[in-house]
Amino acid sequence: MTDIVILTHIDYCHPGHLARVLDEAQLDFSVLRVDLGELDGLDLDRPKAVAIMGGPMSVNDPLPWLQTEVAALQHFIRRDIPMIGHCLGGQLLAKALGAQIHKMPYTESGWQTLERTPAAAQSPWLSHLPEQFDIFQWHGDTFMLPDGAQPLLRNPWCENQAFAWGDKILALQGHPEMTEELVRQWLGDWSHLLDPSEPSQQSLDTMLSNLQQRVRDLNRTAEGFYRHWLAMMAA
Template sequence: MTQRERFSEAEVLILTHVPYCSPGHLETVLCREGVSFREVRVDLGELAHVDLRKPKAVAIMGGPMSVNDPLPWLADEVEAIRFWIAQGTPLIGHCLGGQLIARALGATVQRMPHTEIGWQKVTRHDEGEDSPWLAHLGEEFVVYQWHSDTFAIPHGAVPLMGSAHCANQAFAYGEHVLALQGHPEMTEALVRRWTTSWAELIDPSQPSQQSIERQLMGLSEKVAALHHVAEGFYQRWLTLALAPKSLA
């Protein structure tokens, strides 16, 4: 039986928080693989109507809010993430999503000295040398970034990679959880939308931020390389969703 056939009736959840932080390339991968999925707008209260026992895998996307904001739905989302972690449900978090996973695991999330924006080189940590999440990648690669907060590494998690401006770019927790600080889901359209809609937030005089011109230069090639990074994460996440709970 193919992956497409096994996923024909399975449910994958994608948690989103605003319209402009969409699943991006993740949606492309799921459609290509024939994986049925449901997008849930957590900020609109849709998580309350989800049976947390049903998803085979959950992806958590980004958003402009902070984990530390006093929003009741954020607390509900953290509790749902704790349930899925306990259940062994494969989880992958993007930016805010990664920070929510960190909070669910008891780690702090705090403001950085400078916002990190643009195409940033990340480097594999020694602890992540043998991580299956990074098996498709070299020692250094580039991930698109746009964040002002950063997570600490939770107790029991394995730090995977960091950048010059953000030491904690990713961690794995157990076999089934990957938390990312960056945005591997980006598409050309999303990069153009963000740099247009939020141009006033970009300060290229800061070493942690790139100008719009630098971000858009060679955009097709940059996005293609990013999709290689993303697809290794997504394929492992989907493989875990199909595997017995005890299988790494």
């Protein structure tokens, strides 16, 4: 087992660009499928940094492995190690910190613009970003803010898009890890679940328009998050 652990929950929500960043930095990492029981038996005192990826399930689903994962995250919180959560991963961090997760009245999907909250002015997690930027979204649940959290990002569809907790935890509602291949895979397999007549959802054509440039911009956004996460590991 390596010092960097990535928790995943289904085959098509893999680390994406995060894996590229770690490979380019020549950092070893382990990817575990929590839904397949691969978190069982992990020495929870070993990891020095943890990333939690997305998935189609809800944090509130009655799945025993979700309870196992939340308990593991609470152990990592007590150890004060750097963690970054993506979509479901951000919701799992919120739950581990005692916050509620609830279903929204609509799905938010596509390239959505986020803006900083007033509380985010000095956040090191956002030091590489402008006041507004786009991120890829696909979620129907959202998290409330845990006690002591610093709200970082918001937009009209989802008031709580990101929060920091302490110095080393970042929970994101969006998907900064997306690659061009992953966007095309999701849209090829799951676009029938979307309803572009809803204002919170984009059409397939809109999501694929200028995709290469959109992903390049998203990669830069992700890299800033990941650099700070890794810097916290070394601190």
